[in-house]
Amino acid sequence: MNTTVWMDSWQMECCGEPFALGSEVSWAVVAPDREWLTKVLGAGTAATVDGVEEHHGGRPEQPAPVRGTVTGISAVHCRFAPLPAEPGHTRHPVPGSSTLTPLSSAPRWHADRGDLRFVGFLVELDAPAR
Template identity: 85%
Template sequence: MNTRVWMDSWQMECCGEPFDVGWEVSWAVVDPDREWLTKVLGAETAATVDGVEEHHGGGPEQVAPVSGTVTGISAVHCRFAPLPGESGHTRYPVPGSGTLTPLSSAVRWTSDRGDLRFVGYLVDLDAPAR
């Protein structure tokens, strides 16, 4: 069964373990924040995300661990800007600016690409049916 997991950049940078395509992994996941993922990934790709990796305790929405073989990894970068009409320093993902770059490995620190900020990994797993 194919499963798609989002991994936030800060989760990996904090205490994530690097992994490669072909590796077996087991992660606790929570339900995805589809509104945020839609801004970053676009509606079509965001709809394919089954869970969000969470290794800091996810609260009541936490589900059973997902285990499987990594079949794909994409680094996700996007632009950030203030909301239209806001003059504050808070920045938000710019819809439509997300890019996916296929990789063979996920490392703890992934560089930004110019004005595109690294925001996370989109990971495909071949996982046994639950």
């Protein structure tokens, strides 16, 4: 069964383990925040995300274990800007600005690309049905 998992950049940078195509992984996942993912990825891609890797807690739901073989990795970058109706320094993802770059491996740290900020990895897994 194919499963798509979102991994936030900060989760990987904090204490994630690098992985590559063909790696066997075991992650705790929670339900995706569709509103935020839609801003970052667009509605079509956000709808494909089955879960979000979470190893820090702080969410009301219990994480579910997902084990599988990595079959696809994309680095996701997007622009951030203040909302027009919200003065101040808080920056938000700019809808439609995301880029997905296929990778063969996911390093612990991944660079920004100019004004495009690295926000996370979109990972495809071949995982047994739960």
